[in-house]
Amino acid sequence: MTSHPSRPVADLFSADGRLKAIPRKPARREALLAHLAVTLFEADRTYREPEVNAALRAVHEDFPALRRHLVTGGFLSRTKDGSDYRRQQRPGSPGGAIPSAA
Known part of the structure; x- marks a missing residue:
C-alpha cells in the first residue's frame, strides 16, 4: 500500500481527539502539522508561548516537539526571544491563511 501525503489525518487521532503519536514519515508529519496549524491557530493573531503550549498539550503530551516541528x-x-508565535501562510496549503497585507 502506498502512502499518499494528502491522506486525511483523522486516523492519527483517538476517539477522544488526542493525537496517538507524532508521525515519523515526513509527508504524514507535514500533513498533521498543516492540520494542527489551521485548526488550533487563527491567522493574523499573535500567540504567547503559554497559549501555544496549552493548545498543543490539548492534543498530545509532547507539546514541545509539536511546537518545534511547527516552527521548523x-x-x-x-x-x-521565543515569546510570540504567529501562524504562517504556506503556499498551496489547504485552507491556508489569508495573505498578510503587510
Missing part, C-alpha cells in the same frame, strides 16, 4: 516546518513563526 514553517507553520508557525516565532520571535527571536
Whole structure:
C-alpha cells in the first residue's frame, strides 16, 4: 500500500481527539502539522508561548516537539526571544491563511 501525503489525518487521532503519536514519515508529519496549524491557530493573531503550549498539550503530551516541528516546518513563526508565535501562510496549503497585507 502506498502512502499518499494528502491522506486525511483523522486516523492519527483517538476517539477522544488526542493525537496517538507524532508521525515519523515526513509527508504524514507535514500533513498533521498543516492540520494542527489551521485548526488550533487563527491567522493574523499573535500567540504567547503559554497559549501555544496549552493548545498543543490539548492534543498530545509532547507539546514541545509539536511546537518545534511547527516552527521548523514553517507553520508557525516565532520571535527571536521565543515569546510570540504567529501562524504562517504556506503556499498551496489547504485552507491556508489569508495573505498578510503587510
